[in-house]
Amino acid sequence: MTTTSFPARPTVTLIEGDGIGPEIAAATVRAIAAAGGQIEWERQLAGMTAAEQTGDPLPAATVASIKQHQVALKGPLGTPIGAGFRSVNVTLRQQFDLYANVRPTVTIPGVPSRYTGVDIVMVRENTEDLYAGVEHYIDARRSAAESIAIITRYGSERVIVYAFEYARRHGRKRVTLVHKANILKLSNGLFLDVGREVAQRYPDIVFDDMIVDATAMKLVVAPERFDVIVTMNLFGDILSDLTAGLIGGLGVAPAANIGDAGCAIFEAVHGTAPDIVGRGIANPTGLMLSAAMLLEHVGQGDAAARLRKGILVALADVTTRTGDLGGQADTRGYTDAVVRAIEA
Ligand SMILES: NC(=O)c1ccc[n+]([C@@H]2O[C@H](COP(=O)([O-])OP(=O)(O)OC[C@H]3O[C@@H](n4cnc5c(N)ncnc54)[C@H](O)[C@@H]3O)[C@@H](O)[C@H]2O)c1
Numbered sequence: 636m637t638t639t640s641f642p643a644r645p646t647v648t649l650i651e652g653d654g655i656g657p658e659i660a661a662a663t664v665r666a667i668a669a670a671g672g673q674i675e676w677e678r679q680l681a682g683m684t685a686a687e688q689t690g691d692p693l694p695a696a697t698v699a700s701i702k703q704h705q706v707a708l709k710g711p712l713g714t715p716i717g718a719g720f721r722s723v724n725v726t727l728r729q730q731f732d733l734y735a736n737v738r739p740t741v742t743i744p745g746v747p748s749r750y751t752g753v754d755i756v757m758v759r760e761n762t763e764d765l766y767a768g769v770e771h772y773i774d775a776r777r778s779a780a781e782s783i784a785i786i787t788r789y790g791s792e793r794v795i796v797y798a799f800e801y802a803r804r805h806g807r808k809r810v811t812l813v814h815k816a817n818i819l820k821l822s823n824g825l826f827l828d829v830g831r832e833v834a835q836r837y838p839d840i841v842f843d844d845m846i847v848d849a850t851a852m853k854l855v856v857a858p859e860r861f862d863v864i865v866t867m868n869l870f871g872d873i874l875s876d877l878t879a880g881l882i883g884g885l886g887v888a889p890a891a892n893i894g895d896a897g898c899a900i901f902e903a904v905h906g907t908a909p910d911i912v913g914r915g916i917a918n919p920t921g922l923m924l925s926a927a928m929l930l931e932h933v934g935q936g937d938a939a940a941r942l943r944k945g946i947l948v949a950l951a952d953v954t955t956r957t958g959d960l961g962g963q964a965d966t967r968g969y970t971d972a973v974v975r976a977i978e979a
Contacts, residue, residue: 639705639897641933644673648700652710653682654907659919660710662970663926666919669974670942672930677704681723682712692723701731701900708929709902710922713909721768724902728761729768733892733900734790735797736761736871737928740878740888745951747961748883755854755861755878756807758798759871761892763790764822766868786822786867791829797893798865799837809841810834813850813866813874826867847874854878879904886918886959887950889925891932899932901925915965918957920946923973941977948976 903921
């Protein structure tokens with residue numbers, strides 16, 4: 636793992652995205668500025684908006700911008716169905732080799748939820764497994780199809796090392812590797828074997844492993860048992876929505892896609908929320924918390940802390956949080972409250 640130093644005011648690619656993307660991106664850019672974040676935004680297109688405007692859901696200019704600046708903030712993207720389009724999100728992660736998807740899930744005071752005391756960081760392998768893009772019909776009549784899960788020693792080791800290094804950097808005590816090696820003995824068995832090898836290098840951190848179905852149950856019954864979870868792409872995709880549900884839902888869940896040499900794309904966990912587009916009620920918290928992770932990534936930890944403080948104050952009050960969290964505010968009212976709390 637290498638680290639990159641960033642200039643005092645780095646240029647960051649901003650992809651507003653589809654659906655509620657532009658609404659939550661505007662709110663987030665405003666909150667970052669209020670928190671004193673020093674970012675030069677370079678706006679680029681991706682997803683359905685890009686496909687409609689340029690014919691390409693991932694234009695070359697967008698790829699070039701991320702390549703040049705190495706950091707992006709991204710709203711949710713839809714993928715045009717059919718016509719041979721691959722998921723733009725999956726393509727971006729593979730193209731920039733963003734192998735670790737990091738999703739912190741922490742109970743937020745005041746936000747309605749069934750649980751208290753949740754503090755889990757999911758580290759999901761982001762480039763392999765069933766999402767490697769190896770799938771096809773196995774006969775001309777399209778009566779059967781197969782998707783192949785690719786797990787490599789290289790891909791497993793780097794994400795598991797990332798999880799242990801993350802645990803060390805953040806003073807965390809336990810890494811739990813989640814798998815299905817009892818059935819998928821070769822692919823998941825390899826991931827587990829590599830995990831056991833890597834764990835030997837981190838005697839200061841407790842290592843254990845758990846089968847994915849048991850994990851789903853345990854996360855619901857006793858989420859406080861978990862600290863850092865490291866898992867493969869498909870399980871991580873599913874379980875991280877579950878963990879978002881433990882703290883109040885998708886609206887408050889952030890994520891970072893991290894590669895080596897400082898390259899990273901930050902995004903909310905949720906999608907384009909087509910059912911509420913254009914109504915001004917979307918909750919921008921997931922993207923704002925992702926932006927706080929971005930600010931830390933580019934060395935602006937103070938601005939990140941101010942942004943988080945503003946978010947927590949606005950979320951704690953029923954009159955200033957958004958409707959998806961049982962609150963009374965719309966996107967603008969919530970963002971106003973975040974900005975007020977930052978400037979207080
Ligand atoms: N990272 C991404 O770009 C990403 C992630 C997931 C889904 N998607 C895409 O998004 C589209 C819609 O997917 P979906 O409907 O399954 O999931 P979704 O996350 O968009 O919506 C699920 C539910 O949560 C609500 N919701 C989500 N985010 C919210 C927010 N910020 N504030 C308030 N409510 C919010 C929605 O209104 C909806 O009721 C699909 O095309 C999918 O492929 C993109």
